[in-house]
Amino acid sequence: MEFKQQEGVTLAEVAKAAGVGESTVSRVLRNHGSFTTKTRDRVLAAVQHLGYVPNRIAGTLASAGSRLVAFVIPSLSNIVFTDVLRGASATLEDHGYQAVFAVTDYDPEKEEALVASMLAWRPTAVMLAGYEHADGTVKMLRAAKCRVVEVLDIDGVALDLAVGFSNHAAGRESANFMLQRGYRRIGYVGHDLNRDTRASKRFASFCETLGAGGAPLADRQIHPGPSSVENGRIGLEQLLARTPDVDAVYFSNDDMALGGYFHCLSHGIMVPDDLAILGYNGLDIGRATPQRLSTLLTPRVTIGQVAAQLVVDDAPSQVIDLGFELIEGETA
Template structure:
């Protein structure tokens, strides 16, 4: 995978692609001047296909970049991403670089808009969550001419560099741990998969791990919205009303898992004897729960730090060309107090 920073696209590239003058391209992109609708559409289509983003830095600054790194994440309401930002900020602490955050709400079209606006100010690098993007977003990332690090996931092919964990492997590992302790009637509760690709990959790995032992998920529930305790309570109650014989519940994140735990404790259910439960993320905030939730630590702070270090290396006067551009973290699976251990003779 090449480590060289690509040349950023220019007006000339767009001009050549659509067959009009650079002045006409400039007028269209600045939304000024008298340009026909057909020409305007042709210019905008060419710019989008190329991934060209106009430079908002005026005058003498036009050939320079600012000491900002665009950090694009899906949510600030999720406890996961503030820890990633903490790692990024720590790595940049003694440098001129500053992270600037944009939020996409897991929507590809919003990710396009956020990235477009951020690139127009010519940041020194981009750190962006996930590997799944629209064609327009991938084109912008590919042709930005700056270091790009995709984070949180390594189950796919990056535009440039990536740092994260294998979510499919995390799902397989949890399935293995559950089966080892003798659970067989399993329910899954999580976010809607089309929006959260990493949750989808964990689900795929989880079901694959169960299938190898001849076990299928007996019930499942998905929702849209934040990772809320109340939602976890509600989903757990509904699932057990439908499927009272379940002996294990796997949640796509710790917050709804904590809600499920509180519902089960209120109902007097024996955890983990009667029902075992597990989540994902290893959220420190939940350490004060009555029971320690079985979970997987997703290395959030470490991912942020490593991504920032890749940016710093690429921008240094003497970059280490042997430095890894693909970094796979090893998450820790903790059984906590909610996944039983069978007595072995």
Template structure:
């Protein structure tokens, strides 16, 4: 790499192209008037010099930042990759640039990342969920940018919320268990202290069972993030304590897939002996020998709609996209 590349300035591009600096700026921002011939000359100079625009300076000097900061809990979970896909494709069509960071489900880390991205003066900050630290909420409240909270509508958003109700999803899962005639129901999940949306589903699920006169028979909540291996171990633990359970709700499809693999390895008939249901309806769970029952969530759509609302400068609102039950072949209906 040429170490001098970073020293090349807008003035260098203007001199090479034989135009003024303001003309170069208009071409690079694709804003204002300039001829096709001028654009060709400027872009040829940019390519020849290897010029990289100073986005920070451009942001601070303009009234509208092109940057949208997106902060997600994880990239190992395909759920958030889907959300990012929906956001970035829509933002790019609107000539906005997405930057993202990962919290690992840590509220303090989220607060630090929010402070860091706000230094770039983004036009919007997108976060997952409605629960944040007091410091995060305070910073975003005075930041002067749009705030969009994703994948949850169970609460009061700071500005715009786009997602679905996790409490309703938990109750819908319980209703599927009840409709299937299951009465010894267990739960296997990941760390609900950090993942507040998972906690909302779990609490609503157990409450709905209680209303139907079916107390939760057993549960195993793993202290780690969700994974196939944690789901497999969690189900093994539950079956060791409570071999008579007849159905298990897993906090998400990663965990449910691990539970399904445990059943295959242990020769446990699904759903004749044990029913399994997950959450998110990941594509991989549609292709197991028996497609795993789950709740389908609108992840890509949530990203797209959030970006569309931002680009349209929509008023503060909550947009509930809903969800649907995918029955699969791992639960029965009476």
């Protein structure tokens, strides 16, 4: 089934489901005019059941809405998402589309609210990170008359279009790399795995692969908040205080890995002789450190470009795997 053929839920359908007239639905949604509490409850229940989102663009503004592409992303402090935006924006602008964005802070409930706000402007497409969304978000996206593009993951079932790579495969590749290098006391330092589902997938496959290779994870240090250089430094310090005999540490991303690397520099820990470090994402700064960071390079800008081109072309529903590249570097 091609997602693009689905029609948006109309005001008339909401009215039919609620057993009232369209004007009554309009009054309830605008909270203006006369209606009973019972009628309001029936209308709101129908809205929730159908995933209806009011159209905020009327008359002559409707054509403007058709040129909008909405990005609902977890963070702007993480360069991963700004790279995707950069790639997509250039392609969209070349074809006369306008990109708008909102930030969820990795909060599924906030993502749901922001998706509702974006859909109210009837965009051509909505782009989101990953496959994991609240049920209400999925219902609205399925009911909307627009394309949906999920980026940075292909481990799951796409709603419509998906462009990225397998995070499970990235976790396995990282573990195999460390095992092949001879490391056997391997630790992990990461950020909130409950909110960052892509990091969680990598971590799960990393641990599974280590166990299968006869070297189960020695210890882990999970920071409850977002990733950052500082949290990576603190996380490694805490892990080494508890488990000083680890010979390698896998970090949830390059931000965290750089913090760990700086901790080693300031405490006389020789990298990789005393401790090996492996990151994830392949950020530019990892090539500028005294020792080039060992990491996995993800094609973030290309993901944005390809995702935008699929929207411009109104392509059939599909999943595109752009893969990743292991950068051996000098830290592992």
